[in-house]
Amino acid sequence: MASDNQEAKDFTPSCPIPPTEYPHILLAHGGGGTLSHQLIEKIFVPTFGNALLDERHDGAVVGLDNNKIAFTTDSYVVRPLFFPGGDIGTLSVNGTVNDLAMCGARPLCLSAGFVLEEGLLMETLWRVVRSMKKAADTAGVQIVTGDTKVVDQGKGDQIFINTSGVGVIECDHLISPSRVRPGDVVLLNGDIGRHGMAIMAKREGLEFESNIESDCAPLADIVLEMIAAGLDLHCLRDLTRGGLASAVIEIAGSAGVQIDLDDPSIPVSEPVRAACEILGLNPIYVANEGRFVTFVDQNNADRALEILRAHPLGEDARVVGNVADGRAGLVTMRTAIGTQTIVDMLSGEQLPRIC
Amino acid sequence: MASDNQEAKDFTPSCPIPPTEYPHILLAHGGGGTLSHQLIEKIFVPTFGNALLDERHDGAVVGLDNNKIAFTTDSYVVRPLFFPGGDIGTLSVNGTVNDLAMCGARPLCLSAGFVLEEGLLMETLWRVVRSMKKAADTAGVQIVTGDTKVVDQGKGDQIFINTSGVGVIECDHLISPSRVRPGDVVLLNGDIGRHGMAIMAKREGLEFESNIESDCAPLADIVLEMIAAGLDLHCLRDLTRGGLASAVIEIAGSAGVQIDLDDPSIPVSEPVRAACEILGLNPIYVANEGRFVTFVDQNNADRALEILRAHPLGEDARVVGNVADGRAGLVTMRTAIGTQTIVDMLSGEQLPRIC
Numbered sequence: 001m002a003s004d005n006q007e008a009k010d011f012t013p014s015c016p017i018p019p020t021e022y023p024h025i026l027l028a029h030g031g032g033g034t035l036s037h038q039l040i041e042k043i044f045v046p047t048f049g050n051a052l053l054d055e056r057h058d059g060a061v062v063g064l065d066n067n068k069i070a071f072t073t074d075s076y077v078v079r080p081l082f083f084p085g086g087d088i089g090t091l092s093v094n095g096t097v098n099d100l101a102m103c104g105a106r107p108l109c110l111s112a113g114f115v116l117e118e119g120l121l122m123e124t125l126w127r128v129v130r131s132m133k134k135a136a137d138t139a140g141v142q143i144v145t146g147d148t149k150v151v152d153q154g155k156g157d158q159i160f161i162n163t164s165g166v167g168v169i170e171c172d173h174l175i176s177p178s179r180v181r182p183g184d185v186v187l188l189n190g191d192i193g194r195h196g197m198a199i200m201a202k203r204e205g206l207e208f209e210s211n212i213e214s215d216c217a218p219l220a221d222i223v224l225e226m227i228a229a230g231l232d233l234h235c236l237r238d239l240t241r242g243g244l245a246s247a248v249i250e251i252a253g254s255a256g257v258q259i260d261l262d263d264p265s266i267p268v269s270e271p272v273r274a275a276c277e278i279l280g281l282n283p284i285y286v287a288n289e290g291r292f293v294t295f296v297d298q299n300n301a302d303r304a305l306e307i308l309r310a311h312p313l314g315e316d317a318r319v320v321g322n323v324a325d326g327r328a329g330l331v332t333m334r335t336a337i338g339t340q341t342i343v344d345m346l347s348g349e350q351l352p353r354i355c
Numbered sequence: 356m357a358s359d360n361q362e363a364k365d366f367t368p369s370c371p372i373p374p375t376e377y378p379h380i381l382l383a384h385g386g387g388g389t390l391s392h393q394l395i396e397k398i399f400v401p402t403f404g405n406a407l408l409d410e411r412h413d414g415a416v417v418g419l420d421n422n423k424i425a426f427t428t429d430s431y432v433v434r435p436l437f438f439p440g441g442d443i444g445t446l447s448v449n450g451t452v453n454d455l456a457m458c459g460a461r462p463l464c465l466s467a468g469f470v471l472e473e474g475l476l477m478e479t480l481w482r483v484v485r486s487m488k489k490a491a492d493t494a495g496v497q498i499v500t501g502d503t504k505v506v507d508q509g510k511g512d513q514i515f516i517n518t519s520g521v522g523v524i525e526c527d528h529l530i531s532p533s534r535v536r537p538g539d540v541v542l543l544n545g546d547i548g549r550h551g552m553a554i555m556a557k558r559e560g561l562e563f564e565s566n567i568e569s570d571c572a573p574l575a576d577i578v579l580e581m582i583a584a585g586l587d588l589h590c591l592r593d594l595t596r597g598g599l600a601s602a603v604i605e606i607a608g609s610a611g612v613q614i615d616l617d618d619p620s621i622p623v624s625e626p627v628r629a630a631c632e633i634l635g636l637n638p639i640y641v642a643n644e645g646r647f648v649t650f651v652d653q654n655n656a657d658r659a660l661e662i663l664r665a666h667p668l669g670e671d672a673r674v675v676g677n678v679a680d681g682r683a684g685l686v687t688m689r690t691a692i693g694t695q696t697i698v699d700m701l702s703g704e705q706l707p708r709i710c
Contacts, residue, residue: 017481025475030505043481044467044501047488052464052499060499062464064523067419071521073466077504109407109417111428112399113517115470120380126372126398133402144407144415146399149432150385151708155512160504162468164519166426168419353506 018042030353032241032287033346037250055176056254058099058238061169068169070105072096075162079353081128083202085194085214086289088161089131091355094218094289095240096163097139101220102236102292104175104227105167107139112146112163117156128159139218141165167220171227177254179234185301186259186321187294189222189314190215191267192244196286197275199354206278210271217290222311226294231304235295238288240355242346245284247293248321249331249345258326261333261343265320284333285346287354295323373397385708387596387642388701392605410531411609413454413593416524423524425460427451430517434708436483438557440549440569441644444486446710447516449573449644450595452494456575457591457647459530459582460522462494467501467518472511483514494573496520522575526582532609534589540656541614541676542649544577544669545570546622547599551641552630554709561633565626572645577666581649586659590650593643595710597701600639602648603676604686604700613681616688616698620675639688640701642709650678 020042021035028035045053052060059072076092086094093110100107112132116125136143143163173179194215201212219238226233235255237247244266252259261284268276268283276283290313296304301319308314331343375397376390383390400408407415414427431447441449448465455462467487471480491498498518528534549570556567574593581588590610592602599621607614616639623631623638631638645668651659656674663669686698 015485017478020477023477025471025473025477025480025505027473027505027507030471030503036503039503043477043484044503047484048467048491048498048501050497050499052497053501060464060466062499062521064419064422064424064463066421069419069424069521071464071466071519072500073468073517073519074502075468075470075504075517077470077506108419109415109426111415111426111519112403113428113430113468113519115430115432115515116380116385118380118382122375122378122380122398123372125380126370129398129402130370136403142405142407143403144405144417145427146403146408147429148385148391148394148399149430149515149708149710150380150382151432151512151515152382154509157506157510160470160506160515162428162430162502162517162519164426164428164466164468164517166417166424166521353504 027352028347032246035347057176058102061103070100070103070167070169072099073162073164074099075160076355077160077353078355080202081158083214084198084211086216087128087131088159089128090135090216091289092161092163093132093135093139094216095355096165097141097218097220098238100165100167101223102238103169104171105169106224107141107165107167107220109142109144110136110163110165112143112161114148115156115160116148116150117158118150118153120158139220170224173232175233175236177235177251180251180255180257180295180323182257182323182325183298184234184295184323185298185319187304187308188266188291188318188320189308190291190316191269192239192288192291193268193272193276193283193286195289196351196354197272200351201275212271212275215288215290217313219290219292219313222308222313225311226304226307229307231296231300233294233296236292238292240287240289243285243287245343246345249343252331253329256328258324258330259321260324261321261331263333264336265318267316267318382707383702387601390702412531413457416458425455425458425522425524427454428517428519429454430515431710432515432708433710435557436513438569439553439566441571442483442486443514443516444483445490445571446644447518448487448490448494449571450710451518451520452496452573452575453593455520455522456578457593458522458524459526460524461579462496462520462522462575464497464499465491465518465520467498467516469503470511470515471503471505472513473505473508475513494575525579528587530588530591532590532606535606535610535612535650535678537612537678537680538653539589539650539678540653540674542659542663543621543646543673543675544663545646545671546624547594547643547646548623548627548631548638548641550644551706551709552627555706556630567626567630570643570645572668574645574647574668577663577668580666581659581662584662586651586655588649588651591647593647595642595644598640598642600698601700604698607686608684611683613679613685614676615679616676616686618688619691620673622671622673
């Protein structure tokens with residue numbers, strides 16, 4: 001790589017690199033924690049910098065005459081490819097559908113970009129592609145354009161998939177961390193930690209008493225129902241890499257508010273709780289693929305909860321926290337015994353290649 | 356991989372795989388030749404099948420109230436990362452801008468999805484990101500959303516980039532292979548083979564008398580000038596993987612027409628011709644990143660040529676062929692000595708990982 005870097009000097013615009021904590025990329029740079037944030041804040045945002053990127057949302061909202069569209073992208077490198085409750089194909093469709101949903105958009109169409117490793121079984125590709133189709137049908141989107149590249153054996157890992165998505169914004173108001181304010185409540189649509197623990201159990205060959213399945217699911221429908229009901233949703237965020245904790249810390253930072261979470265209110269299934277205890281993990285940091293938080297005004301909380309609970313993906317929805325006029329960027333957790341602790345962002349990710 | 360395939364059976368919808376020529380993915384499946392086409396026709400299109408994908412265009416054109424938008428995706432896995440005339444960053448922006456241009460769209464915004472290999476020099480990433488920004492500024496687009504994943508050392512190859520793009524269609528008529536008809540002429544905007552030979556020379560450590568630089572460039576501007584002039588462009592296609600030959604064969608097949616190319620009219624620079632001769636390659640199959648063909652009615656050929664030649668990226672534009680009412684899907688080449696040969700599609704690609 002040193003020689004490639006040398007070559008870089010011949011052909012690319014010279015501009016000194018801003019100081020970064022490490023001179024190389026670490027797995028933790030992809031984990032959704034503080035190192036991921038450093039990469040975004042030091043390398044990507046200052047270079048590409050524009051108003052849309054500055055929003056630091058899951059997708060960009062782009063004006064287009066009479067329409068506003070949402071545009072988002074995600075690459076999927078999950079290992080193993082197949083896991084209880086889904087596979088890389090399901091994930092690649094639902095993950096991008098969910099990023100559109102978090103912008104308040106109805107998913108319109110997806111792209112699919114494959115990077116395949118030489119030697120991949122055609123049968124494996126076929127099964128992944130079938131899963132993508134099934135997930136796309138469930139979510140009501142079409143995969144309308146695509147691309148395939150093949151890399152030499154040992155230069156990839158079977159299948160990487162990028163899906164990008166375009167959606168049409170269906171609500172009149174802005175959904176953004178910048179709208180979160182003291183007095184808002186934090187709603188969660190169900191139990192957390194299932195995706196991460198399903199992957200972990202599969203990868204490590206662990207057998208838990210009850211098999212844990214990923215919560216991987218498309219969230220557009222449940223979000224659009226809240227929008228259709230006329231609710232003023234201040235902010236939405238799906239709880240992928242870094243889990244509930246990282247999502248809420250990010251929002252607290254962007255909004256410049258304090259967020260107080262209530263541990264006993266956060267649903268965690270018994271198998272997930274047990275598996276986390278065995279492995280020494282905290283479920284609030286574990287990735288989900290069908291869970292999200294909604295920030296609404298206190299006055300709208302009951303109505304939002306009612307709509308969430310009426311949907312199959314929100315039956316166990318709860319109020320799990322509230323926004324306070326405290327220290328900007330601080331997230332606290334009230335424990336079962338009534339004490340209050342500070343929730344920190346992890347530097348990396350408990351589990352690499354979770355999505 | 357066998358075990359992963361076994362696992363596939365547990366969780367994905369069962370449906371027999373259609374018979375494919377090979378049970379594994381080969382490098383040639385990513386080369387833009389007949390094996391790439393088999394993958395698309397047997398695996399992707401039948402599964403995802405919808406009217407937009409059926410167009411087999413470089414991007415999808417999606418209706419949206421009063422607007423039509425183009426949506427496209429490409430992953431970039433080029434080796435080496437840096438080459439004369441550009442790098443993976445330049446390529447990832449121009450390649451996707453060009454796919455939008457080939458739909459007759461003005462590029463609106465791009466996404467950037469990075470798959471980084473653990474251990475990548477931060478400095479290398481920085482230089483690539485700077486190149487993307489410079490290319491985006493030149494092309495007049497913004498990179499508005501992104502994603503970063505990191506894979507373990509030995510499971511990737513430094514940097515893979517996916518860029519997807521959204522553009523606004525600026526012409527009233529359809530631009531599609533289905534509109535190509537006998538009597539059309541084929542225009543080419545300049546000399547071919549530079550991108551492929553620049554990569555090849557760099558990769559193989561070959562030193563040619565004059566350094567060959569990639570033709571990598573954004574084509575939106577030159578295309579939009581033809582549209583602004585009111586020209587009825589029947590079809591546009593950029594000449595990437597598989598080169599001029601593959602692009603024209605694809606269009607002849609889709610349109611159900613015969614296309615006759617004229618070898619002496621096709622510009623090839625002396626260094627490229629010499630390098631191709633040494634390596635036993637035919638420049639019509641070599642990848643380009645700033646070259647495209649335009650199909651217009653005979654009556655519009657002069658006007659189109661005039662506009663192309665007035666643009667810095669079309670100074671050497673030529674008529675290189677015409678569409679005949681012959682055998683559907685056939686492409687012929689008239690040689691310098693007046694004989695006519697058949698142009699076949701290659702099964703793979705002369706050069707893997709060219710883009």
